[in-house]
Amino acid sequence: MSENTFMGVPREKIDWFPIIDYDKCNYCLECVKFCPHDVYEVRENEEKKVIVKNPYNCVVFCRACGKTCGVDALSFPDKSEVTKKIKQLRMEMEQNG
Amino acid sequence: MDKNYVVLPCNGLDKCAGCITREIALILKEKISCEIICPVFYRVADARYNKLANENQLIVIDGCNTRCATRLASEKNLKVYKKVNVSEVAQKNNITLSKELKVGEDEKRVIEIIINELLQENQNTSKDLEIKFPETLDYEIYKKDKFIFRLPKNGFYFNENDCWVYVDGNLARIGVTDYVQQSLSDIMFFNPPTVGNEISQFDEVGTIESGKAVFEIISPVSGKIVRINEKLLESPEYINENPYEKGWIADIELSDFESDKMLLLTFDEYFEKMKRKVDEFHV
Numbered sequence A: 001m002s003e004n005t006f007m008g009v010p011r012e013k014i015d016w017f018p019i020i021d022y023d024k025c026n027y028c029l030e031c032v033k034f035c036p037h038d039v040y041e042v043r044e045n046e047e048k049k050v051i052v053k054n055p056y057n058c059v060v061f062c063r064a065c066g067k068t069c070g071v072d073a074l075s076f077p078d079k080s081e082v083t084k085k086i087k088q089l090r091m092e093m094e095q096n097g
Numbered sequence B: 001m002d003k004n005y006v007v008l009p010c011n012g013l014d015k016c017a018g019c020i021t022r023e024i025a026l027i028l029k030e031k032i033s034c035e036i037i038c039p040v041f042y043r044v045a046d047a048r049y050n051k052l053a054n055e056n057q058l059i060v061i062d063g064c065n066t067r068c069a070t071r072l073a074s075e076k077n078l079k080v081y082k083k084v085n086v087s088e089v090a091q092k093n094n095i096t097l098s099k100e101l102k103v104g105e106d107e108k109r110v111i112e113i114i115i116n117e118l119l120q121e122n123q124n125t126s127k128d129l130e131i132k133f134p135e136t137l138d139y140e141i142y143k144k145d146k147f148i149f150r151l152p153k154n155g156f157y158f159n160e161n162d163c164w165v166y167v168d169g170n171l172a173r174i175g176v177t178d179y180v181q182q183s184l185s186d187i188m189f190f191n192p193p194t195v196g197n198e199i200s201q202f203d204e205v206g207t208i209e210s211g212k213a214v215f216e217i218i219s220p221v222s223g224k225i226v227r228i229n230e231k232l233l234e235s236p237e238y239i240n241e242n243p244y245e246k247g248w249i250a251d252i253e254l255s256d257f258e259s260d261k262m263l264l265l266t267f268d269e270y271f272e273k274m275k276r277k278v279d280e281f282h283v
C-alpha cells in the first residue's frame, strides 16, 4: 500500500492535495492520466466527472499534475503553512514520547 | 577569501557628502579591516598607494557628482572593484543631506544603507562559493529486475520527493535520486531554476522531462540558488548516467539548514522508503 506517514507524521494530519476548481475544469482528465498515485477518480455519469477521491495518496509537496491542467483549475495549499504545521506536529509527537 | 579590500574616499571636507565618505571609510576599516587611501597624500606620493590599490579590491567612494575619488582612481589607472556615490544613494532613498558638515541622523541613515550594501556584496563575493564535493562516493545498491538503484551513503540527506542534498558548510548541492532517474527513463530536457532566486524548502527548483513524464525537482533546502549545472542543458542524459555526480542539479547557499533538516531523511530512512517505492511501482 501507499505511504501513510510523511516524515513520521500520519498522512491524514497533513492537508496537502489538489483542489479542483469546478468553475474552470473542463474534464479533459489530463490530471487523472498524469498522477500515478490514484488520487483522482473519474465519474462518468456525474456532474463532477472527476473528483479528488484519495487526497491522502497525494505526495506531500508534489504539484506535478497542476502543470498538466491547461485551464489552471488545480490549486494546492500554502506550502510554508503546511511545512510549519508538520514541524509543529513532529515537535508535539516528540514531546509525547 | 584571497583578496583584501582597500577603500578610497573622496574625503571632501567642505561638503557634508564628502564628510560622509570619510565616515564610511572608517567603518569599513573596522568591519572588513581594509586599508584606507588618503586622497590628499596620494596626490603627492603615490608609490605606496599604487601598490596597495593594485593588490587589493578597490572600493571608491564619491561624495557628490564631481566624483573626485573616481577621477583620482582613473588618473592613477586603478582598477575599480566597486563604486559608491553618497549623493546618489541619499537621493534614491529620499534623504536630503544637511548643509552642515557634521554628520546628523539623516546622514547616519545614509551611511548605514551604504555600509549594508557594501557588506552584503562583500559577503557574496568574498565568500568562496565553490562547494567542496567528494571526488568519489560510496554507494549502497538495491536491485530490482534489471534496474539498479544506487544511493550515496555519507553526508547526504533526502526529502520524500526523491531529491538529495549534500551539505558543505553553508553551501549545498542538490539533485534527484536514482529512483527518479529510473522512473523517468531517458531524460531529454532540463529546465533549470533561476540563479539568484531565493527559495524555501520544498519549492520547485526546475523540472526534468523524459518521454514518459515531467518531474518537478523539489528543493530539500531553503536558500539562494548560486549555480546550476550548466552541462545538463546540453546533456540532460548525465542525470541518467549518475544523478549524484555529473548529474547534479544546482548549488544553494543555505539560509537555515538546521530547520530544514527537521524535514529531511537520513540515508537509512530514505533507503528504506526507496526500496518500498521501487517494490510498489517498478513492476
Ligand code: SF4
Residues within 6 Å of the ligand: A020, A024, A025, A026, A027, A028, A029, A030, A031, A032, A050, A068, A069, A070, A071, A072, A073, A074
Ligand atoms: S487537468 Fe484540469 S481541466 Fe483537466 S480534468 Fe484535471 S482539473 Fe479538470
Ligand code: SF4
Residues within 6 Å of the ligand: A017, A018, A034, A035, A036, A037, A039, A040, A057, A058, A059, A062, A063, A064, A065, A066
Ligand atoms: S500533486 Fe502529485 S501526487 Fe498529488 S495528485 Fe498531483 S500528481 Fe498526484
